[in-house]
């Protein structure tokens with residue numbers, strides 16, 4: 001039996017692509033090598049942070065990182081490696097961090113961030129999905145006076161920003177100590193519980209007829225002329241009209257189609273724990289100078305940090321977890337973190353924060369949906385919509401405005 005659309009990879013990008021394709025009347029099969037209960041789309045911070053938040057490839061980021069490295073507080077590190085691809089990636093990252101690119105990227109982030117926020121809202125209200133979703137801003141906490149003053153000076157629009165003193169900041173996050181300088185609330189942002197979102201989305205898709213083939217790894221793509229003729233998995237083989245590759249940081253299958261994407265796995269960590277309700281952060285918060293996020297959830301709080309390049313080790317490394325606790329401890333009073341769950345995952349990171357989306361350049365029925373880096377949850381609904389549209393309405397990249405604007409195939 002030839003299937004209609006097969007989506008390979010059941011992370012947030014694969015499931016949102018399946019959702020939008022299903023809404024457009026297509027028959028969808030999702031093939032996932034695990035069971036959609038864990039992974040990068042589950043353990044992340046859940047920030048929906050498209051508004052007024054500088055991309056990773058922002059001017060000055062390299063200097064700021066080097067300063068933190070000198071202080072021993074850097075969240076970012078590069079493991080020594082013989083992988084030339086990573087060095088090319090780093091060069092491209094440095095070259096992308098320009099003022100003109102920054103403006104353009106921020107505008108794109110707002111465009112696709114708004115589409116995503118509206119879609120999250122509709123999934124809760126119209127589809128009846130029950131996941132923790134809040135549109136109550138992102139609190140950027142500053143620990144350096146100079147950085148805070150420089151940022152605060154630029155925050156002139158009261159609809160988008162609220163500048164908070166040290167005392168007001170402590171009302172938002174009661175665990176903070178005297179070393180914190182102040183904060184800026186980026187009002188348009190929000191947050192979700194990514195695990196709840198993923199499970200609710202899967203439940204919705206299953207009950208609406210989307211087929212799930214779990215614990216089945218796609219091992220090989222087979223080609224005939226300019227098409228993917230079938231895929232071979234650990235359990236069998238499948239033909240389909242269209243194949244979507246949404247395998248996150250794992251580019252093994254994309255390489256079989258002769259793609260060498262400018263993307264690298266960027267390892268990060270989270271620790272999820274229980275704490276006293278009165279001490280919980282009132283909204284999602286990010287220590288701007290330290291790259292540590294804290295997100296309140298229904299029953300727990302999640303802390304995330306670290307961006308390690310040049311490693312594919314899937315283990316939780318104790319030294320990294322200890323370093324997150326140490327960095328946080330410098331700016332907080334002692335508090336109890338109960339029932340801690342430590343986790344690690346890999347961001348599919350491109351050097352300029354632009355994802356890899358759209359039809360493959362060689363194979364007419366192959367579509368890529370990856371490269372969302374540190375913003376996959378923020379943009380998953382919008383990316384799903386773009387993938388749905390390019391497959392069902394356009395049939396090619398050149399007539400889809402969003403692919404032209406927001407895909408590394410055109411803006412790399």
Ligand SMILES: Cc1cc2nc3c(=O)[nH]c(=O)nc-3n(C[C@H](O)[C@H](O)[C@H](O)COP(=O)(O)OP(=O)(O)OC[C@H]3O[C@@H](n4cnc5c(N)ncnc54)[C@H](O)[C@@H]3O)c2cc1C
Pocket residue numbers: 008009010011012013014031032033034039040041042043044045046047048049216217218219246247248249250253266267268269270304305344345346347348369370371372373374375376377378379
């Ligand atoms: C520490 C950390 C914090 C983060 N915080 C945020 C945040 O606050 N906000 C935000 O927007 N984003 C955040 N992110 C980024 C976000 O989690 C990712 O961008 C997003 O999860 C990527 O989704 P994906 O679907 O592309 O990849 P994944 O979630 O990795 O999904 C890919 C799936 O493909 C499957 N797969 C791979 N190969 C095969 C195969 N051959 N056959 C079958 N299945 C296969 C994998 O098992 C996996 O389930 C964070 C990431 C990390 C690591």
